[in-house]
Amino acid sequence: MNSEVCQLKELEVEHFEIREVLRCILHTILFHRALGLVRPKDVDLELFEITYVQCGDVELDRKIDDKIDQFIDRVEKHPNKKNQICLSFYEVKNKQATWFTNKVERLYWEQWYINLNVAQHPKGHFGKSHHSKVVVDRGDTAADERSARRAALEASLRDVLFQIIRFVNEKKDHVPPIPNLEGVSFPYEITISSSSDSAFGMDMFKRMLQTGHPTMLS
Template sequence: MNCKEHILPELELATGQVREALQCILHTILFIRSPGPVTPQDIDLEGFDFTYTRIANEMKIEKRVDDAIESFLRSLSQIGPELLNGCLTLSFFERSASRQLFGLVKHEERVIFEQWILRVVVNNTPRPISNDSAAVIERQRLQDTAEGMLRSVLQKVFENAGGPIDHVPPCMYEFEIHCSKRMDDRENAATRFANMPSLINLGN
């Protein structure tokens, strides 16, 4: 089975926005790709003007997502004075059993059929905290930019999820979340600018 790979637009966030934004993205994908019937739950984000839907009453899934985010935050690499980056990969797989050594030894392997790859830049630059007009405008600009990038990622999630699903097995399957310290070399810095949302669309 070939693995379908979805590379999402790069996301740049302030330190305090990372957990909530990643929860939104990961839980959205897990809800969309749930292999069985689930109960939906709408979540209003505190740091963004967004509402997303997740699987309700699944504490194990919630813990796995939160643990993965904590591991991701610990794995970040320094790329500038106040910039860190990392990569999260959400993989869906099914377990396949086979026999080796003339059929005497049973072996089980994970067959990954879909991966969602998200590159994140964490910006630790202090935000202006004064109440003068310039500081207020700058805080709003940073907030609008972050919301625009999160919106762009979610739009890509829905676009990809709405595509062909021939690669998704009809049986029950599982997921895992992996984090790495550096971005994949297959994408260069130009991709970051290509994936940035248009500023004129931030208010839409």
């Protein structure tokens, strides 16, 4: 089985924008992978003039929010790292238990990497902007700067959404047959990592040992 990887364009976000941006992206991906019967739900972003679609599954919604909480937590603890969220879809294969492996094997068939670069600000001081000289800045220019930055982020976010759409469109063959899904979506997991985090590599390595690397399976 093929495994496809999609690296989404990096986004420069501020701390308070993380949640919306991640929600928007994660839900959009999951909507494309929730091939069970869904009743879509439109959601307008609060910070941007963008409407995205959720598949209207409470459990999924909650899981995403939990992961975003984790991510924000991590950003606060390790402010100086580029952070990445990986959304992986897998199939579960039951394998005969042996001495070395778990009974259940996960076959990853798709991975999405969401790359966020969180701008560093003194937390909670929204009045201050990128530079320490802002204190001297006129309110006007600071606001202009802010809205320009916001508009740029909105455009980038839109690009990312179209990137998702294109990917979904171009790569259809690797998507497994639709099972009789209990939930709406294929099984998935969301992992958080920082690029400069050495534990991340270790983690991946361990996972490869456990499950076999996706590409090795095909």
